[in-house]
Amino acid sequence: MIAIVFSLYFILSCLIFAKFNNQAQIRGFFCNFKRMRRMLLLTLLWAISARAAAQKIPVNKYGLPVLTTRQQYDQLVKADSNQQLVNLEHYIPGIQKDVRYATTNNFTKQQLYTRTDIYLRLPAAKALKAVQTALRKKGYGLLIYDAYRPYHVTEAMFKIVPNDLYAADPRKGSGHNRGVAIDLSMVDLKTNKPVAMPTDFDDFTRKAHQNYMPSDPVIAANRKILRDAMFQHGFKGSSTEWWHFYLPDYKKYPLMDIFF
Template sequence: MKNIFILCLLLWPAMLPAQEIPLNKYGLPVISSVPLYEQQVKANSEMRLVRVNNIAIDVRYATKDNFTKTALYPFAAVWLRQPAYEALLRLQEYLEPIGLGLKIFDGYRPYRVTEKMWEIVPDDRYAANPKTGSGHNRGVAVDLTLIYLKTGKELPMPTPYDDFTEKAHHDYMDLDAEVIENRTLLRTLMEAHGFVALETEWWHYALKDAARFPLMDIGFEELK
C-alpha cells in the first residue's frame, strides 16, 4: 500500500493538470491558453517548450515554400519539449567530432496548423488527422536531417522534405547505396537517442512516450 501511495505522489504532477484540460470538438484534451500551459510546466518541468537555438533550422512552414503554398507560421522558429530538445543536443554533440550535425525543419506545431494541413492533404500517411492529433502538437515530434557542419550542406536523402511519395518511406530501396546509408544512419542515431521513426517519412521522429505530453494549440506569437 505504501508503494502505491509513493507512486501516486510521483505521478501526480503530470496527471493532475491533464484533468483540467478542456476538450475540443473531437473530444481531445488540447491546451489552448498560456496560463494552462504555464500551470503544466510548473507541475512538471518536462512540459516546457524550449526554443531551439543551438541546432540549425530551416522552417519552410514560415514561408510559402511548402506543400500548402502558404505561410503557416508567423516567423521561423522551432520549439520542442525539454526532453526532446535535450536528446537532440546530446546527439548533436555526438555528431560534431565527425563533422556532422542536425538540421531541423519542424518541431512543435500548433493544433490549428494540423487542421489546415489536413484540409489540403487528408491522408494519414503524410498528415496527422485532427481527430487524433500529432506528435508535433505535443511538442515531441521533430522533422530533421543530417548536414555537413563545415558547409551546412544536407547529406543526400531519398527525397526532399515533405515529399509525399513512396520514395520517402523507410522501406523504399530503389535508391543509391549512399542515400540508403544516410537514411539508415539518421534512423539509427535517432532511435539510439529515444525517438521512434514514422515509416512513411524518413525525416519524421517522435519520442517514445509522446502520448504523455498533451496536445497544444498555442501560437508562436504567444510562446515568444
C-alpha cells in the same frame, strides 16, 4: 501523501519522547517542528492544487484535451517541469533550421507560421541534443524543418492532404502538437550544406518511405546515419517519412494550440 507525512510525524514524535527527558526541550522542539509541518503541508497543498489545475484541460470538438492558453501551459509546467517547451536554437549548440511552414515552400503552398522559432518538450530536447553531439563527431549537424506545431495548423494541413499516412488526423492529433515530434535532416559540417537524402522534405511518394532502397549508396548511408542516431537516443521513426521522428511516450504530453 499527506497520510504518509502524518505517519512520519507520529513516528518522529515517539522517538523524540524517547530521547528527551526534559519537558522544556520537548516543548521547544515541537514548537519548531509545528512550523516546519505547517510549511510542509502548505507546499503539499500547493503541489496538489497545481497538478489538479493542470489536469483541467478543455476538450475540443473531437473530444480531445487541447491546451489553448499560456495560463493553462504555465500551470502544466508548474506541475511537471518536463512539460516545458525548450527553444532548440538556445538549447542545442550549432543546430540549424529551415522552417518550411513559415514560407510558401511546403506542400500546402501557404505560409502557416508567422515565426521560425523551433521548440520541443524538455525530454525531447535533451534527447535531440545528444543526437547532435553524436552526429558532430561524424562530421554532421542537425537541420530542423519542423518541431512543435500548434494544433490548428494540423487541422489546416489535413484539409489539404486528408491522408493520415502523410498528414496527422486532427481527430487524433499529432506528436508535433504535443511537442515531442521532429522533422529534420542533416548538414555536412565541412560544406555547411544539407546532405543528399532520398527525397526533399514533405515528399509524399514511395521514395520517402523508410523501406525504400535508393540506388545511390551515399544517399542510403546518409539516411541510415540519421536514423541510427535518432533511434539510439530514444526516438521512433515514421515508416512513410524518412525525416519524421518522435518520442514513444508522446501521450504523456497534452496537445497544444499555442504559438510561442
